Amino acid sequence: MERILKMTISSFMLCLLLVACNGEDNNHGEEESQESVEGSSTENGGSDDDQAEPSELSVEESGDTSGTEQPSSNEGELPENQLGLSIxxxxxxxxxxxxxxITLNSVEITEKAGEEPSLEGNYVIVDVTLTNLSDEAAYAADAFSTTFLSTEAEGYAVPWFYVDGVAEEWTEEIAPGGSQTGVLLYDMEVSDSYVLHAGRGYEGLSNQISFEFSTNEVE
Known part of the structure; x- marks a missing residue:
């Protein structure tokens, strides 16, 4: 009887041991299966968090400029030089x-400007009309700040000035699209021809223009 009881207890303990071992094997298998799934997910693109929608690249990073406003290719471009124009x-x-x-309307050559005689030989008075093509108001004095007169296209040039009663100051503002007419006065040496030019020596900042005329063409 005692022997039977011992055998029964031993069998019961063996059963418990087998059940425990089988449970551990199942848990270990589940863990390996889960690790395998996670490893496969990582290799194929990462976890759910990693597979969130990719962020959009900036225009600079992607190089795609479609749909974005680009600066005009003509921005800051200067007109061609216009040289050798006439009255x-x-x-x-x-x-x-x-x-x-700038329109050169007419030219007058005289030895006196009002009561003031020329110091260089004669006065050259050019009548011009200035039209403001800008989007902002402008002053003719600023526009004519690079306007000079010479006896040759590349020769020594002199600036204009004004004398009361002959050549008045350019002080009025010119609205966008508006025009203003007046004269530029130059004290020049006597010559058979003259060149009125603007923008010379300002390469990159202004285009160049010039008007050429002989004394036979003036009043």
Missing amino acids: GDTAHLKNDYREYE
Whole structure:
């Protein structure tokens, strides 16, 4: 009887041991299966968090400029130089501040400006019309700040000035699209021809224009 009881207890303990071992094997198998699934997920693109929608690249990073406003290819471009124009012609002048049209209406050569005699030989008085092509108001004095007169296209040039009663100051503002007419006065040596030019020596900041005329063409 005692022997039977011992055998029964031993069998019961063996059963418990087998059940425990089988449970551990199942848990270990489940853990390996889970690790395998996670490893496969990582190899195929990462976890759910890693597979969130990719962020959009900026225009600079992607190089795609479609749908974005690009600067005009003509922005800051200067007109071609207009040289050797004549009395009555109109030139297109543009610098890094404003844009204009300048028309040389007429030219007068005289030995006196009012009561003041020429110190160089004679006065050259050019009648011009300035049209403001800019989007902002402008002053003719600024537009004519690079306008000089010489006896040769590349020769020594002198600036204009004004004398009361002959050549008045350019002080009025010119609205966008508006025009203003007046004269530029130069005290020049006597010559058979003259060149009125603007923008010379301002390469990259302004285009160049010039009007050429002989004394036979003036009043």
